[in-house]
Amino acid sequence: MSATPQDLKYSKSHEWVRLEPDGSVTVGITDHAQALLGDLVFVETPESGSPVEAGQACATVESVKAASDVYAPVSGEVIAVNEDLADSPERVNESPFAEGWLFRVQPSDSGEIDGLMDADAYAAMVASES
């Protein structure tokens, strides 16, 4: 069974969101998502400073099986990206909720975060899909 940390928020398209003390949010893909994708061989993150729109594709993860879009869970500006993933995409498989984070966004509307699922709702959604 895949892990679903309680302190995070989740999107329907399997991204997780962590609210940081400074009001920004860190974004990654869930343990469930990385397990479905299999071993990642390539991660393309958005550029720092670029705007993202909630629900729009803004990053790509590619595994030995397939390439998938990652959707921005909230709108705002990208303020940091995980540079390590360019050389070590396997971090996402090994540590999806920590070292495998993808990018950090300064949200333009913090209300969007409240619209995301909590851990229990996300776990229930995953259970209903399998």
Place this chain on the structure above:
Amino acid sequence: MMNPQEPGLIFEHSREGRSAAAQMPRRPDGPIRIPEALRRRSAPGLPSASELDVVRHYTRLSQRNFSIDTQFYPLGSCTMKYNPRACNSLAMLPGFLNRHPLAPAGYSQGFLQTMHELQEMLREVTGMSGVSLTPMAGAQGEFAGVAMIRAYHDARGDRQRSEIIVPDAAHGTNPATAIMCGYQVREIPTDASGDVDLDALRAAVGPQTAGIMLTNPSTLGVFERRIREIAGIVHEAGGLLYYDGANLNAILGKVRPGDMGFDVIHMNLHKTFSTPHGGGGPGAGAVGVSQRLLPFLPVPVVVRTDDGPYRLATEADRPQTIGRLSAFAGNAGVLLRAYVYMRMLGREGMTRVAEFSTLNANYVMAELRRAGFDLAFPERRATHEFIVTLKRQSRETGLTAMDVAKRLLDHGYHAPTTYFPLLVPECLLIEPTETESRQTLDGFVTAMVAVLEESGRDIETIKGAPHRLPNRRFNEVAAAKRLDVVYRPEAAETAAGL
């Protein structure tokens, strides 16, 4: 010392001073005319080997091939449909081979006639109003198709149309093509039974809709059942319908995209019409259009007035054309093979292609279901292909689509397509094609059943497959991330401990 059973690399057969003198190209007489500054400073790192060593090396390598000439290939027409030998030999007649592409039309009447007849046969079989053979591949055919949609709207001054609708079951090339032509892509979902979600389509269309790109049969291995309604919804909104005709073998002689209401279609002749492909071409992505898109067809196209000579119509004849896609008129050699294939089949033969490609797929589907495999769309009939999902097995025994693919190799069968379409987890997309006999299909089913049974008692053996091939299971992550195809003698010496 090299293992004589291992072909190794051609470089490992290289010995100073050896050569195949009889095969050497002749050096031109006289001085070399390449300017000094552009000449290379060191000799290229080519191997020096004798003719016999080279022959043995490549013959051994070829013996390791899984090929359509030796094994069943359930990848189907998308990759490796059988190409009848006659297509090849007739397209290689000296009159075709030796014709220069710049030869005047007066000296090329035979060739131009075959191309004209090919245009007409494709027009007839698709139900469109006109065909151009110039696109050199499926991707270029798609580009030509959407470029014509844009040219049509532009010619009417209808410039607000900025979106192409693409169902999520479409080929991955469709959204790429729309973007290449300057459109935004709006994706719409598929419903649980594999059809386009009509409510989502109704909500998506509007004055911004330039068109929809649709694959029918879809990549889910089912026929779109409400195609007329889809056509109605899109046309009513002022958009055009694009038919991705990559694989037409399921519908040949049965139904025609033109009759379904489509405005433009591209056809991968190297798939349906059995010309060689794989490894990047050369391909042929002919396009067909409805009446209103005729002026925009890419040039040149072969035309003939009454009983006059055949000639190539160009920009001068078709001022609204989207232009040229190739230096001449497409891949002539590939087009000739498609022509021969269609002439050999004839009208009745083409209908039989559709009947046997769908019958073979439905037969294998029914047999696999009976043996305990789960189908992605169990309530639907197969088109020329169908999808098995190993979602349940992957949870219960750990048997994945990749495991089945690898273990099938040990049984002497090439793997079907794995992990495509992306909508279905742990899937195998199986297309037997029309050319396989019942005995071959039964053999494949037997192998699939053997793998399934084995997974219940010995999953470890399957996880290590293939066992009977020269190479075992590859580390795909390393192959994708650290692919190294450059031979360096120093590295080889280090590895050999020299």
